[in-house]
Amino acid sequence: MKKTYYLFNPGRLSRKDNTLKFTPVDENGVEGSPKYIPIEGVSDFFCFGSLDANSALYNFLGKAGIAVHFFDYYEHYTGSFAPKEYLLAGKMQIEQTKRYIDRKKRLEIAKKFVSGAAFNMTKNLRYYINRDKDLTPVLETIEQYAQHIDNTSAIDELMGIEGNIRQAYYTAFDGIISTGFQMENRSKRPPQNEINAMISFGNMLCYTLCLSQIYHTQLNPTISFLHEPGYRRYSLALDIAEIFKPVLVDRLIFRLLNKKEIQARDFDHQVNSCLLKEPGRKTFVKAWEERINETFRHPVLKRHVSYKHLVKLECYKLTKHILGMEEYKPFKARW
Incomplete structure (x- = not known):
C-alpha cells in the first residue's frame, strides 16, 4: 500500500537506481545518514523543510505519478509539483466550466458544500452535548444560520452565512477542550495561539x-463553486475541504488536546505568532495518518472504506452531478 512521506528536515532528494534517496542536511550543511525509499511505496511527499532536488528527479517522480507538496516556515501551503494530469477529460472540463458560469447551477453546488459542512459541525457539537458539555446555545445559533442557506441568491451572501456558522462554531472550542488552552478568536497567517496553530496546520x-484525491478524478481542481477560482490556487480543494474539516481536523484536535498527546511544550511562541514545533507536527501528522486511513463500513457501498478514500468518493459524486448523472449530496457524518 502506498503511503505519504512527510519531510520535516532540510535535505537532498535524489534517484538511486529505481529507489529514492533522501539525505538530511543540518543547518551547518553537514549531511546525515541517507534514507532509502522504494518508489513503489510512495503516494506523495509533504515538504516542510527546504528540499534540494534536480529536474531529473522530478521527471522520475512524474513518471511514477508522485506529487510533492511544499509548505513555508509558517506551515502555509505554497504549491505542488503534480504529475501530468492524465485523467483530465475534455467533456468534464467543459461541463465543469458550464456549471461554474451558470450562476444558478454554481450556487446550487455551493449550497451543498455549506450545508454539508454545517451538518458535520453540528454533529460534533451534539456529540459533546451528549457528554454534558453546555454547547446547546451554539448549536441553536448554527441551526438558525443554516436555515437561510437554501434561500440565498448569491455566492457572497452564502459565504457570509458560512462565515457566521463557522464563527459561532469556533466559540464552542473552549467548552470542548478541557486542558486549559483558549481558542479566543480565529487567527491566521500567522496563528496567534495554540488552538489556532493546530487548526491552521x-x-x-x-x-x-x-x-x-481530486487529482485521481477527472475534475479540474482550479474550477470551484463556493470559493472564487484564483490564480495559482486549486480552489475546488477548498470547497471539498469544507465538508471534511469538522470530521477529520476538528475531531483530531479535540482528541490530541484533551488526551494531552500535544501539550504546551509542543508550541513555539514568537512575537505575534504561535506554531507547532517539529515534535508537535510529527505527533499531529502521525495521528492524522491514522485517522484518514481508519476504515468504517460505508452505509451505501456496504463495505469498509477509509476516510482518505471517502474524500475520493466525494469527488466521484461531484463528477456525476456535473455530468448530469446523479444529484450531488454532500457527505454527512452519521457517527
Missing part, C-alpha cells in the same frame, strides 16, 4: 488531501 493537511 490541520486545515492545510485536509486541503492537500482533497487536492490529492
Whole structure:
C-alpha cells in the first residue's frame, strides 16, 4: 500500500537506481545518514523543510505519478509539483466550466458544500452535548444560520452565512477542550495561539488531501463553486475541504488536546505568532495518518472504506452531478 512521506528536515532528494534517496542536511550543511525509499511505496511527499532536488528527479517522480507538496516556515501551503494530469477529460472540463458560469447551477453546488459542512459541525457539537458539555446555545445559533442557506441568491451572501456558522462554531472550542488552552478568536497567517496553530496546520493537511484525491478524478481542481477560482490556487480543494474539516481536523484536535498527546511544550511562541514545533507536527501528522486511513463500513457501498478514500468518493459524486448523472449530496457524518 502506498503511503505519504512527510519531510520535516532540510535535505537532498535524489534517484538511486529505481529507489529514492533522501539525505538530511543540518543547518551547518553537514549531511546525515541517507534514507532509502522504494518508489513503489510512495503516494506523495509533504515538504516542510527546504528540499534540494534536480529536474531529473522530478521527471522520475512524474513518471511514477508522485506529487510533492511544499509548505513555508509558517506551515502555509505554497504549491505542488503534480504529475501530468492524465485523467483530465475534455467533456468534464467543459461541463465543469458550464456549471461554474451558470450562476444558478454554481450556487446550487455551493449550497451543498455549506450545508454539508454545517451538518458535520453540528454533529460534533451534539456529540459533546451528549457528554454534558453546555454547547446547546451554539448549536441553536448554527441551526438558525443554516436555515437561510437554501434561500440565498448569491455566492457572497452564502459565504457570509458560512462565515457566521463557522464563527459561532469556533466559540464552542473552549467548552470542548478541557486542558486549559483558549481558542479566543480565529487567527491566521500567522496563528496567534495554540488552538489556532493546530487548526491552521490541520486545515492545510485536509486541503492537500482533497487536492490529492481530486487529482485521481477527472475534475479540474482550479474550477470551484463556493470559493472564487484564483490564480495559482486549486480552489475546488477548498470547497471539498469544507465538508471534511469538522470530521477529520476538528475531531483530531479535540482528541490530541484533551488526551494531552500535544501539550504546551509542543508550541513555539514568537512575537505575534504561535506554531507547532517539529515534535508537535510529527505527533499531529502521525495521528492524522491514522485517522484518514481508519476504515468504517460505508452505509451505501456496504463495505469498509477509509476516510482518505471517502474524500475520493466525494469527488466521484461531484463528477456525476456535473455530468448530469446523479444529484450531488454532500457527505454527512452519521457517527
